[in-house]
Amino acid sequence: MKKDFMQTAVITSNVRIAKATYEMKFDCDATTITAPGQFINIDVPGYFLRRPISVCDAKDRELTIIYKVVGQGTLAMSQMSEGTELNFLTGLGNGFDPERAKGSALLVGGGCGVAPLFMLARKLVARNKPVQVVLGFNTKDEVFLEQEFLDLNDAYEFGCEGFEGEKPEVKVAVTTADGSYGIKGFVTDAIAQIYGTKDDRKVGSHDTEGNHLDAKVPYYYACGPLPMLKALRKSVGTFGELSLEERMGCGFGACVGCSVKTTKGFKKVCADGPVFPADEVLEEI
Ligand SMILES: Cc1cc2nc3c(=O)[nH]c(=O)nc-3n(C[C@H](O)[C@H](O)[C@H](O)COP(=O)(O)OP(=O)(O)OC[C@H]3O[C@@H](n4cnc5c(N)ncnc54)[C@H](O)[C@@H]3O)c2cc1C
Ligand code: FES
Known part of the structure; x- marks a missing residue:
């Protein structure tokens, strides 16, 4: 397992920026994000599966995400206040090139x-x-x-x-x-x-x-x-x-929960993606 793959980060702000849409910033080691388009998988207390959310920006010790409230997990996130600690897996996925x-x-x-x-x-x-x-x-x-x-x-x-x-x-x-x-x-x-x-x-x-x-x-x-x-x-x-977005289990390639068929066979969205060359993604996605 990569160093700093799992982090406990402190929320430094969590504000509504548009309808049902929130921007959350963390104090953590943001250098774990090495490419734009990577995501983190957040452990929302009280919910079994982690919630995958893309990284909006990452610089030094500041990591920013933007999420929409669509269900119970993101609703719970929207109610979290500054200073709350959250655990997440970071540096996930390949990202854009x-x-x-x-x-x-x-x-x-x-x-x-x-x-x-x-x-x-x-x-x-x-x-x-x-x-x-x-x-x-x-x-x-x-x-x-x-x-x-x-x-x-x-x-x-x-x-x-x-x-x-x-x-x-x-x-x-x-x-x-x-x-x-x-x-x-x-x-x-x-x-x-x-x-x-x-x-x-x-x-x-x-x-x-x-x-x-x-x-x-x-x-x-x-x-x-x-x-x-x-x-x-x-x-x-x-x-x-x-x-691509897929429902995810582990988020790091261990459970095959997020497989999609591509022109190069089955790929895991969490580990081989979420970013794919457009010509590898099949018409029927
Ligand atoms: C790689 C990736 C990046 C994402 N980036 C963002 C982002 O930047 N901002 C954002 O608002 N949303 C993003 N999503 C979608 C986000 O993960 C879901 O909206 C969120 O997990 C919903 O959780 P919930 O508990 O509120 O909803 P519920 O519907 O209660 O969730 C139930 C279960 O389904 C899963 N789930 C529900 N919707 C999705 C979905 N669209 N994709 C994957 N799993 C889902 C949840 O993780 C949870 O395990 C991303 C998804 C993936 C796969
Ligand atoms: S979510 Fe487990 S392999 Fe992708």
């Missing part, structure tokens, strides 16, 4: 799937890569992190390491299904507005080395509900990475 975007990158998040894209955006900006973020929500009350992504444009002041030359630009488009904020519709509608419709561009065109050819949509990273991931892949092709 910021090196795969050769130039600019497209980040697409739906609902709670927006959270892990924040640390990814920070890592891409630190590598001087321009980022187009597209965030999808049902309605205005659910929107979160828009301003935080925009603030990455001033990332140098925020202590982002590794800047050389010009600052890359971070652009953000928000969609709501009911049209109460941003672009009315789904993330695919925003992508069509930004890059043109599917017919206007060569979808997902790339060579075997992963170099982007002449497609207009850059390498993409996506996390969100399955219908969103499916629609996205149909719209922009497979030149990207998808983060």
